[in-house]
Amino acid sequence: MLKLNMSKNYKKSFFIRLALALIIMSSGLIWLVRNQRESLQKVLTVLPKFSIQCLIFVILLDCLQILFMAIRFWLLYPKDHQAPLQNVFSAMSMGQTLNAFLPARAGDVYKVAVLTPKPARPDFTILTLTGILTADKLVDLTSFLVLIFAFGSYKESSNSLTLFGPNSWKWILLIIATLLIFWPILIKKHWVKVKVWLFDFFKGFKNLLSPKQLFFSLGFAVLVWIVEAKALQQLSLYQNYALSLTQCFFVLTVLNLAIAVPISVANIGPFEASIAFALKKLGMPLESALAIATVHHGLQVLSYVITGGVGWLFNRIKSFAGA
DSSP: OHHHHHHHHHHHHHHHHHHHHHHHHHHHHHHHHHHOHHHHHHHHHHGGGSOHHHHHHHHHHHHHHHHHHHHHHHHTSOGGGOOOHHHHHHHHHHHHHHHHHSSTTHHHHHHHHHHSOSSOBTTBOHHHHHHHHHHHHHHHHHHHHHHHHHTTHHHHHHHHOOOSOTTHHHHHHHHHHHHHHHHHHHHGGGHHHHHHHHHHHHGGGGGGGOHHHHHHHHHHHHHHHHHHHHHHHHHHHTTTOOOOHHHHHHHHHHHHHHTSSOOSGGGTTHHHHHHHHHHHHTTOOHHHHHHHHHHHHHHHHHHHHHHHHHHHHHHHHHHHHHO
């Protein structure tokens, strides 16, 4: 009964996000047809500028990005529990594919479920693996912030974006203080269980204390972002607009802020709108910006499907070999 209810809720959530995606896309198309008909025609005109060689190269870059993500995650494993890289790549590729189409970061749940040892080990639980996944996200975010500051993209962001009002920091501090006050009260009855769970969870952060593993995982995290920036740069060249890496990371900053909370299937709508907004801020014509945003997103999703297919094939080969 519980599984049935979860399945119903899952499907309901999926269809809600699908409906939101269709509403966003339909609204955008209606607005374009009514108010920007000339721009829409121009977008269709500039799309053929992307050559087959360009599209194939960007797909290869996007697939390479998934490989680097898998290696980054694999490097954060404890050495005595390290899964084969092939298994991690399979879980990562299929997880990213699921993240693109299913609600609530279902792909991350899939990664943890697939990579959890079977039979379960008392010193390496599903919570430990969740901790490793969280550590991976922290490494990913840290590398992105390093690149933003290294390339000076934060200057472009501060000049072009107004994310918070002058008093926003007060509200943020108030929320943090409220959580700190009420959190112990809420978990008081379950503190013994929570303490065990937290211990298992934070074991997943252990390798962040290893300089060697942290260095290499940060290195591959940097490669993940540089590869995506290079893909964006490549697409912009075919629209006769040479983006610098500084500008690419500004665009990626706007993009990641827009899709931080997934509200539509495959982030359709917010993904394209945020990239087009950022590129237009950099002086690119709207039609070229929309063309780049649409093609970049489409190729990224296609790359998820390709690498997810490879991951599925790895699993099938492994299951046949174990049979």
